[in-house]
Amino acid sequence: MRQFAPLFGVTLATVCRVIQRLRPLLAIERATRPADAVDRLWIVDGTLIPVRHRKTGAASRNYRFSANVQVIIDADTKLVVAAARLVPGNTADAKAWRESGLAQHCEGVTVPADGAYINTGLIVPHRKRPGRALLPGEEQDNAEHRTVRARVEHAFARMKHYKILRDCRQRGNGLHHALQAVAHMHNLALTA
Secondary structure (H helix, E strand, O other): OOOOHHOOOHHHHHHHHHHHHHHHHHOOOOOOOOOOHHOOEEEEEEEEEEEEOOOOEEEEEEEEEEEEEEEEEOOOOOOOOEEOEEEEOOHHHHHHHHHHHHHHHHHEEEEOOOHHHHOOEEEEOOOOOOOOOOOHHHHHHHHHHHHHHHHHHHHHHHHHHOOHHHEOOOOOOOHHHHHHHHHHHHHHHHHH
C-alpha cells in the first residue's frame, strides 16, 4: 500500500479502501480444469503462512502462529492451478489435503507430492525402511522426484515476496482472499 499511494497520488486510506473493495474480485477461484489436464503434471504442496489472527491460525513448529495452505502448481508453466482454504498451522499436510477438496481437481492428472502425503493417492517418494537401504532404482526415482518438486518450492518463494504472505494481519476470509489475489498476481507476473 505504501508503494501504491505515491504511485497514484492518493492517501494510504484510499489505497486500503480500494484494495478492500477489489480483493474479492481478485480472489475468484478457478473451479474448472483445463481440457488438456490429463496430459499435465501438477505438483501439490503445503506451506505455512504466519498470521496474527488467533482464530485462523494455530501454534506450529515453524512459526508462532500460522495457517497451512495447500496449493497445486502446474509443473510446466509454474502457474498456480488452485489454492485451498487455509487450515490451522498445526494441521498435518495429508489431513489438510483430504479436507481441502482439491483432490477432485486432480482426477486423471499425475500429481507428485512430498513424503508428508502418504496414503492420499498422490505420488510420493520411496521411503527408507529401518534396516533396509533404498534400491538403486528407488534412489534415482527419488532424485527425479526432488527435481520436479523443487518447482513448487520456487513458486512458494516467489509468492512469499509479497509482504502480506510473510506477515498477514487479515482476519477470517481476508487471508484466503489475500492468498488468492497473490496467486493471481503470481500467475500474471509469469505470463506477462
